[in-house]
Amino acid sequence: MTGLLTAGSALWMATPARVQAEVSDADFKALQETVAKLADEVQSLRQTNQVVQQIHEQDQVQLQQLQQKLAETQQTANDAQQKAVAVATAQTQPLPRVPLDEATVNHNFMMLGDAEMQFVKPNQGNGSFYMADFAPIFLYRGGDNILFEAGFDTTLSNNNNPNTNPPNQGAGYTTTFNLSFAQLDYVMTDYMTFCAGYMLLPLGTYTERGAGWLNKLPDNPLPVDELIPGAGAGVQLRGGVPLGETGKIFNYSVYGVNGVSSSDTTGNAGSLDLNGNVGPNLHQDPAGGGRLGIFMPYKPHYDLELGISGMSGQWDNAGNHIWTAGVFDAALHLGSSIEAKGEYIHTQFGSDQGNVAQDGWWTQVGYKLAGLNLEFPGINNLELIGRFDSVHGGYNQTDNLYNYSTRRYTVGYVYYITSAFLFEGDYEFLHSNDPSQVNQLILQLSYGF
Amino acid sequence: MNKPPLLFRSSLLVAGVCLLRIAFPCTAGAAPGDTNAAVISATAPAPASPVLEHKLSGAELYSIHCNRCHPERYPTERTAAQWKTIMLHMQVRAGIPGEQSRRILKYLQENSGR
Numbered sequence: 001m002t003g004l005l006t007a008g009s010a011l012w013m014a015t016p017a018r019v020q021a022e023v024s025d026a027d028f029k030a031l032q033e034t035v036a037k038l039a040d041e042v043q044s045l046r047q048t049n050q051v052v053q054q055i056h057e058q059d060q061v062q063l064q065q066l067q068q069k070l071a072e073t074q075q076t077a078n079d080a081q082q083k084a085v086a087v088a089t090a091q092t093q094p095l096p097r098v099p100l101d102e103a104t105v106n107h108n109f110m111m112l113g114d115a116e117m118q119f120v121k122p123n124q125g126n127g128s129f130y131m132a133d134f135a136p137i138f139l140y141r142g143g144d145n146i147l148f149e150a151g152f153d154t155t156l157s158n159n160n161n162p163n164t165n166p167p168n169q170g171a172g173y174t175t176t177f178n179l180s181f182a183q184l185d186y187v188m189t190d191y192m193t194f195c196a197g198y199m200l201l202p203l204g205t206y207t208e209r210g211a212g213w214l215n216k217l218p219d220n221p222l223p224v225d226e227l228i229p230g231a232g233a234g235v236q237l238r239g240g241v242p243l244g245e246t247g248k249i250f251n252y253s254v255y256g257v258n259g260v261s262s263s264d265t266t267g268n269a270g271s272l273d274l275n276g277n278v279g280p281n282l283h284q285d286p287a288g289g290g291r292l293g294i295f296m297p298y299k300p301h302y303d304l305e306l307g308i309s310g311m312s313g314q315w316d317n318a319g320n321h322i323w324t325a326g327v328f329d330a331a332l333h334l335g336s337s338i339e340a341k342g343e344y345i346h347t348q349f350g351s352d353q354g355n356v357a358q359d360g361w362w363t364q365v366g367y368k369l370a371g372l373n374l375e376f377p378g379i380n381n382l383e384l385i386g387r388f389d390s391v392h393g394g395y396n397q398t399d400n401l402y403n404y405s406t407r408r409y410t411v412g413y414v415y416y417i418t419s420a421f422l423f424e425g426d427y428e429f430l431h432s433n434d435p436s437q438v439n440q441l442i443l444q445l446s447y448g449f
Numbered sequence: 450m451n452k453p454p455l456l457f458r459s460s461l462l463v464a465g466v467c468l469l470r471i472a473f474p475c476t477a478g479a480a481p482g483d484t485n486a487a488v489i490s491a492t493a494p495a496p497a498s499p500v501l502e503h504k505l506s507g508a509e510l511y512s513i514h515c516n517r518c519h520p521e522r523y524p525t526e527r528t529a530a531q532w533k534t535i536m537l538h539m540q541v542r543a544g545i546p547g548e549q550s551r552r553i554l555k556y557l558q559e560n561s562g563r
Contacts, residue, residue, distance in 0.1 A: 108534045141534040149538060187540065190547025208542060209518045240544035245504040247513050251544035293544070300512040333516060419520040448519065 106144075112137045113151070114448045116212040123439040132156040135180070135211065145187040151180035181231050195236040195255075198278060202238070202253045202291040203228045203309050204327040204343040213448030216366055216414050217426050221389040222406060223345045223360025228311075228325050229274040232257030234286060243294075251293040251307070259287025259313035260323045267316035269351035272323065287313020287323075305331040321350035337371030340364070347393075358393025366414070378415070385412040385426065406432035420448040507556025510549050517543060524560035532557040 113136035121127035137151040154177050159170030183197030200208045207230050210220060224230075234257030240249045261277035262268075277283075289311030297303040307329045315323040324347065331341035342363030349356055364387040370380040387410040412426025424444045430437045505513070515521045527535065532554060540550040 108530045110531050110534055112535070112538075139534050139538055141537055144537075147534070147537045147541065149541075185537070185541045187537065187547065193541050195541065214519050238541070238544060240546045242546045242549060247505050247510060247549075249544065249546060249549075253544075295517070297513045300509055301516055303513065303517070305517065331517070336516075416520075420522065 108141045114212045116446045119443040121441040147185040150182040153178045191241050192239040198233045204329040212446040218442040218444035221362035222391040227345050227347050233278045247297040249295050254290035256286045260315045262316045265317040267321045267352040269353045269356050283314040284319045301336045303333050323349035337368040339366045360391030362389030381416045383414040422446045507552040511553045524557045525562040529558040529561045
């Protein structure tokens with residue numbers, strides 16, 4: 001290596017004079033001009049390169065924008081494709097049911113009603129899960145003025161009847177299905193409705209307001225069950241007329257129905273049948289009746305209602321005897337906690353044995369303990385009930401006097417599980433010359449729907 | 450005539466005490482039953498009202514007429530069409546004049562369930 005360097009240096013020192021001698025000034029200038037041109041070209045190329053670089057960068061930006069737009073377009077296309085697939089799928093399947101706008105529907109069918117279950121423990125008998133009752137009311141509204149309503153009572157009860165003395169220990173159970181009412185209503189004006197069919201009769205108010213969850217006690221007042229018919233087949237005009245703008249109304253009803261009848265065609269006093277005359281009239285003339293009432297609210301939950309009603313007509317097949325009933329009813333609300341109501345019922349009828357008069361009355365007072373403003377658990381859902389009812393009637397052929405007299409004192413309660421789901425209970429003290437009437441405990445679950 | 454049973458007489462006594470409690474409430478200005486009887490009275494939709502000297506609203510009429518026979522039901526329990534049917538039924542059954550019935554129906558439908 002050292003040898004090579006030494007040879008190289010010697011050669012370099014030997015040649016310079018000869019090279020300088022070969023480059024002229026003209027050549028040198030030409031070379032300078034060439035170098036200058038080259039420098040200019042390099043500068044131009046650099047500038048061109050910068051422009052190209054800027055254009056490239058702009059192209060990159062545009063390219064990115066185009067790629068983004070492409071992605072969006074692809075997404076739009078995918079969405080459109082999915083929608084198209086969904087539409088195609090929907091078109092090949094049945095359309096889901098779309099709820100109708102109920103405000104535009106002019107006909108409507110629905111069901112209301114109540115259901116009960118009772119436990120009864122008579123004073124001299126076994127406790128029984130005595131009754132299961134399902135009482136639907138079907139309503140069909142045709143337009144604004146026509147309503148058909150029908151109520152049924154489906155009752156399941158065992159054959160152990162604790163109301164007999166001694167209690168009947170029968171086997172098996174009984175299912176009954178009764179039509180309580182079925183009537184067509186035509187609202188003629190704001191103040192008058194025409195009704196036709198098998199109707200609850202406005203003899204007092206209890207017969208129309210006696211459903212299990214309305215009554216507050218598990219059983220009906222004695223005179224209502226024993227002295228007057230609950231329903232009748234016929235026609236009726238009824239309505240309410242406002243008395244001013246403060247809620248007072250005057251109520252009226254007038255009706256003609258087949259009326260009560262004789263269970264064996266005769267005029268025997270013991271043959272009076274209050275509810276059986278629903279087919280062909282068993283006597284010549286229909287019975288007539290009506291009610292006049294006034295409802296006077298003082299403010300919400302404070303009101304008084306008074307009414308007087310009556311009904312009269314033939315009852316034996318020969319048409320020789322007249323049955324007549326008169327009822328006075330009253331109801332009072334003092335706030336949302338206190339309710340008092342009652343009815344006095346008087347009936348009389350001629351018979352082959354002479355004139356028979358019957359009467360009875362009932363009064364019931366309830367107080368919701370929420371009115372005490374106490375904060376004990378459950379107390380605000382509790383209502384205490386007291387009722388007194390009595391009935392005097394039946395024909396005594398010996399002395400032409402009442403042979404049947406029962407007075408009943410009832411203490412009870414209602415526990416409101418909800419406003420329409422009630423747990424009711426009462427204990428009934430009976431004083432009667434009928435030995436089948438004994439003290440009893442009744443518990444009832446009642447639901448109004 | 451037999452005397453009423455002891456339990457019945459005791460109940461009357463309790464009822465009398467309750468009435469006195471109502472007549473002389475401990476809390477001044479408190480309306481009995483307004484604060485804690487939601488389940489019983491179900492009166493959420495019906496505002497309290499003074500003595501009736503004005504044309505009644507649908508809510509007031511609803512409170513007045515329903516309470517004649519049963520606790521008030523919440524408007525949301527039924528649809529608008531169902532309330533129309535029920536009000537026709539109640540118009541006949543309770544003898545509610547048509548104009549009042551329409552005002553009640555309007556209130557119920559505006560607050561009905563869907």
